[in-house]
Amino acid sequence: MNTLIFRTVAPFLTALMIVFSIFVLLRGHNEPGGGFIGGLIAASAFAIYGIAYGVAAVRRALWFHPLSIAGAGLMLSVVSGLISAFAGVPFMTGLWIYPKLFGVEVPLATVISFDIGVYLVVVGSITSIALALEEKDDA
């Protein structure tokens, strides 16, 4: 789309939506939110950027191919489940560590890495669908 207003706003909107999607992803641990909905928000952000600047610009900005992102997310999720093999508990059991970063205790869990994996799968697959559809529109 070639309206000036949209092209000016799109980068800010995209950046804002991606930040928001990460917020939703992390919030999802105890409250409504999570990897799936966060991933959808991020994918819509890329779609907006694509509508404003074309598919090639999104592909450049993403650096990795969307499907590779989805693959990495899938891998991360499965590995999060398999880590429990080393703790002597069944597959997909949540495991926690509490490292101190700059004096603040940060609880980290395989639950979070699983959800980040889900986020990446959704971002990758939905973005790749959206880009394919927009590409067809260009041609």
Added chain:
Amino acid sequence: MASPSSLSVDLSQAFVMAPPGLGEWLVILPPALMITAGALLMMMRHRVDRHGFIAIPALVALVLIDAALLWKVSTGGPVTMMMGRWLPPFGIAFTVDVLGALMALVSALAGLAAGIAALTDISDSGRRYGFFPFLMLLMAGVSGAFLTGDIFNLYVWFEVLLISSFGLLILGSEKQQIDGALKYAVLNLIGTTLFLISVGYLYAIFGTLNMADIALKAREINGAPLMTLSALFILAFAMKAAAFPVNFWLPASYHTPRITVSALFGGLLTKIGIYALLRVIVMLFPVQREELSLVLAIVAVLTMVLSGLGMLAQNDLRRMAGFAVILGIGNMLAGIATDTMVGLSGAVLYALHSILAMTALYLVIGRVKALTGSWTLSAGGGIYSMAPGFAFVSLALFLAVAGLPPFSGLWPKIMLVKASVDIGAWWLAAGILISGFLATIALGRTFLLAYWRPAPESAASVIAGPLKQDRLAAVAILGLAALIVLFGLFPEAPLSLSQQAATGLLDPQSYVRSVFPQGGAQ
């Protein structure tokens, strides 16, 4: 959960406390391994030339894991692992008995054969469309479906394999493929949605999704609409398995993709519908199955005989193979309908035979196309003089598919006929024999026309080239044929395993005990 809790909580109220052993890990490893391999291949999408080097070892590992799992469950009884440590019936259970492990192992073998054949059959462009990642995810869905002990999880694995099968079906995006894929997609989505609706209904009745828990409760519950529920499940799974009134998607779509993809589909997908029928209808709702057995038997006879006629009517070899797949489904349904130990083990045995034989049949047809340059019976010919060795292997396979001795198709057929005669259903036995006769005629005609008949003049130009190449497809076909011959000559091991599987279905005591060691944890 902000900080490590110092409160003492009795975890054993909610968690499985015993650390899982290696045997338990074997239950979850097949789908986990396949998903990991699929994810890795997705990330390597620019190095399609290396896909085979990851996919084939992963499939070999899958076969080995499934074999170890089968050995474990056939000697030590069903194994359960609870996901995320939650106690049953709340956590998702992966429960494997002999039936699940047997089906998983044989599917893995068929998947490996198709993977090997794909190394030459699937071109670089097919690989760029994602053949190998889709194959890995399809195998993940197939293994997950066979190994899970949770009915909603079964639905999820159905979706996984359905989505991957869509991807495989339209590999290359030709017009004919899109046409076939559309019919396949619409009808399969209706079937899967029906399955989902039935699962929702089941949850409303029982308040649980764990299959062992349902098996316990279904035997005690009174006044629940279980008949409606069973009928819904049968309709949903019959659509998946391509049973007679709802099977039109299969001949309309299976001839459109690459032949390796057809081989995978023909071998694996419909058998998962049969597995689900065995698991849900036979194990969970024995009373209702008995009531519905006449309907199942009529459906079985119609499926068999009409697909036998369908085989005779086809000129395109791939379409004929599609009807051969459906014919096998009819036989398995007959076994389920007879409601006896012999019939059920015959159905299981037929499913194992059919997975191997159908995969091999499609691969053979792919070679026929490579040799004669045509998919049709009317145009081909002269294979016997070109490749006598291949002709012998094909003949063995045709005999196996038709159920003639000394190959694997014979034993399940004998058991099915015996089971139907035992319960006095002579028409069911007649259906099995007539359909076998029709298949023999159709396949005999194929051998006569495509192999013995001298090659037509016009085809002479095609013949010179492709004889030497495609050793890998030959390896895949020979491997499957060797299994089929072994299975036919030494049927004791598969027979006793399938009997063990049928016993586990008719009396799910040990299955339930593996999930609830204390005999019910409500």
